[in-house]
Amino acid sequence: MRYIKQLLLVLGCSLTLAASCNKNPGPEPLPPDSVEDKVVFDLYVCAVKHGGMGQNKNGTFVRQVTALTADQPMVEYTGKGIDITMDYTMESITRGKYYYQVPQAATGGFVKFHIVRNGDGEESIVVDAERPFKENTYYARKYTHAWLDDGATLLIAGTDADHKVVYWSKLAESDLAVIAEGKLDISVPEGFTALSTSGLLTVRPTDGKLFYIYYTKPADDNAGRTTHIAVIDPSTMKVTENHTVPQEVMEETESAAYGELMQTFITYDEAGNMYVAAMVTMNLTGKATKYGVLRRVKAGETQFDPTWNGFPDPEGRLITVQYVGGNKILAYSRDESLGTKIDSRSHFYTLIDLQTCRRERVSCNGQPLRYCSGWYSQRTAVYGKKAYIGVTEGDGEDDYPMVYIYDTLTGTVEEGVKLSKGFCFDIIRVMSSDED
Numbered sequence: 001m002r003y004i005k006q007l008l009l010v011l012g013c014s015l016t017l018a019a020s021c022n023k024n025p026g027p028e029p030l031p032p033d034s035v036e037d038k039v040v041f042d043l044y045v046c047a048v049k050h051g052g053m054g055q056n057k058n059g060t061f062v063r064q065v066t067a068l069t070a071d072q073p074m075v076e077y078t079g080k081g082i083d084i085t086m087d088y089t090m091e092s093i094t095r096g097k098y099y100y101q102v103p104q105a106a107t108g109g110f111v112k113f114h115i116v117r118n119g120d121g122e123e124s125i126v127v128d129a130e131r132p133f134k135e136n137t138y139y140a141r142k143y144t145h146a147w148l149d150d151g152a153t154l155l156i157a158g159t160d161a162d163h164k165v166v167y168w169s170k171l172a173e174s175d176l177a178v179i180a181e182g183k184l185d186i187s188v189p190e191g192f193t194a195l196s197t198s199g200l201l202t203v204r205p206t207d208g209k210l211f212y213i214y215y216t217k218p219a220d221d222n223a224g225r226t227t228h229i230a231v232i233d234p235s236t237m238k239v240t241e242n243h244t245v246p247q248e249v250m251e252e253t254e255s256a257a258y259g260e261l262m263q264t265f266i267t268y269d270e271a272g273n274m275y276v277a278a279m280v281t282m283n284l285t286g287k288a289t290k291y292g293v294l295r296r297v298k299a300g301e302t303q304f305d306p307t308w309n310g311f312p313d314p315e316g317r318l319i320t321v322q323y324v325g326g327n328k329i330l331a332y333s334r335d336e337s338l339g340t341k342i343d344s345r346s347h348f349y350t351l352i353d354l355q356t357c358r359r360e361r362v363s364c365n366g367q368p369l370r371y372c373s374g375w376y377s378q379r380t381a382v383y384g385k386k387a388y389i390g391v392t393e394g395d396g397e398d399d400y401p402m403v404y405i406y407d408t409l410t411g412t413v414e415e416g417v418k419l420s421k422g423f424c425f426d427i428i429r430v431m432s433s434d435e436d
Contacts, residue, residue: 039431039432040430040433041381041431042115042429043062045061046060046423046424047059049342049343050343050375052090052342053258054141057085060090060426062082062084062115063075063077063080068416069405069416070417077419077420082125086104087103088125089101090262091141091261091262092262095147096432099112100176102140109132109133110129112127112128112129112176116434129174129176131177134181136168136169136182138169141261142159142198142257143198145259146201147203148210148234152173152174156169157198158197158259159197162194163195164195165187167182168182180237184237184239186214186239186242192216193219194217195216196214196252197257198256198258199212202266205268208234210231210232212230212232212239214230214256215227215228224251224281227251229243229245229302229304243302245304250304251278251290254320263376265277272299275354276294276295276321277292277294277319278293279293279318282314284314289336291336292319294321310352311352311359314333316336316346319347321352324406324408328351328353329352329354330349331350331351332377332380334348344375345371345392347373347374347375348369348370349380362406362413363413364413369389370391378428379403379426379428381430383430387406388416389413390403391404391425392424392425393421401419402419403417403419404416
């Protein structure tokens with residue numbers, strides 16, 4: 001009952017986050033805002049049903065567009081776009097114009113590539129580097145990452161096939177050469193059977209401190225998982241601190257299996273406070289269910305604040321979080337009463353006020369953005385002074401998949417580009433333009 005009492009402590013907060021709509025009008029590091037016009041948008045859709053985390057084998061297609069505003073032509077997918085289904089995964093690390101991943105194809109290594117568009121608007125993939133594994137082995141989708149040395153070094157980590165050992169590898173960004181690799185001094189404690197598949201790595205931008213958040217799985221899974229937050233020296237990869245998180249604070253992060261290869265679960269404000277989307281088991285409707293919580297590690301500290309929850313009175317899971325400035329987080333969450341399947345139209349967008357710990361639906365023209373299908377989705381991207389918010393196809397004749405654009409300074413929301421019907425809209429990625 002302690003976690004329910006803690007949730008109730010913040011229910012008295014208030015919020016005034018109304019966003020208006022003018023009908024006409026950051027992912028990994030990108031160029032400065034002064035060259036914002038030199039970015040492109042990679043839009044991912046899946047055929048038949050939503051993808052993400054290997055759910056869809058029917059086809060994953062990518063199209064690259066130069067703008068997401070309403071004056072752009074509808075983005076068509078029939079007979080267009082790159083089909084990456086057989087070779088690559090939609091879950092990937094991105095930085096600048098490049099993708100980095102352990103690909104779908106059983107190559108036994110790492111790949112770096114980028115997407116280019118020709119004069120006719122057709123996309124193709126250019127492979128920039130390929131490297132075989134050295135000693136440590138990783139599996140498609142099942143790893144986590146962080147950038148070190150001002151982006152010169154890519155650190156990835158993940159567990160072995162039995163989830164008993166955490167491997168890490170440092171790769172040179174330029175050509176993916178393995179600089180160093182090893183194992184973290186983390187093991188399965190007595191009374192537990194396994195570690196999370198990948199856990200989550202993150203570097204706090206204000207002080208460069210490297211954190212690794214993971215869970216341990218008990219022999220009796222009904223007992224609930226236990227989360228740990230470890231501090232790692234990035235130069236030696238030695239674990240310098242390792243704190244156990246009380247279950248009433250957090251049982252596990254929203255994704256401890258796939259890292260942040262597709263969705264954003266960790267975000268920071270200007271002061272360096274870390275916010276993490278997580279879960280705890282609650283009995284709010286007569287049935288024990290995992291509901292979302294938003295937990296915080298204060299700037300300069302290394303443990304979760306047990307008294308603060310930015311997602312009180314939850315309707316369901318808290319899926320993604322992105323800081324948009326002004327003490328606000330853009331969140332994607334789910335209403336359990338409307339469905340819990342991947343394709344259930346029960347997912348929606350809110351703005352969370354970090355001062356009051358209250359939230360309100362993102363609205364346009366006085367109407368909340370519609371409920372979406374797609375649990376494993378990241379249709380939001382933050383870059384410059386804008387947040388791009390994608391919604392999926394609705395039931396109405398004019399309910400196309402589309403993008404809305406939220407102005408983070410004014411709080412206004414405008415309609416953006418539409419996508420053709422018949423495909424499941426899953427990802428927006430903001431990338432540097434391939435043009436020099």
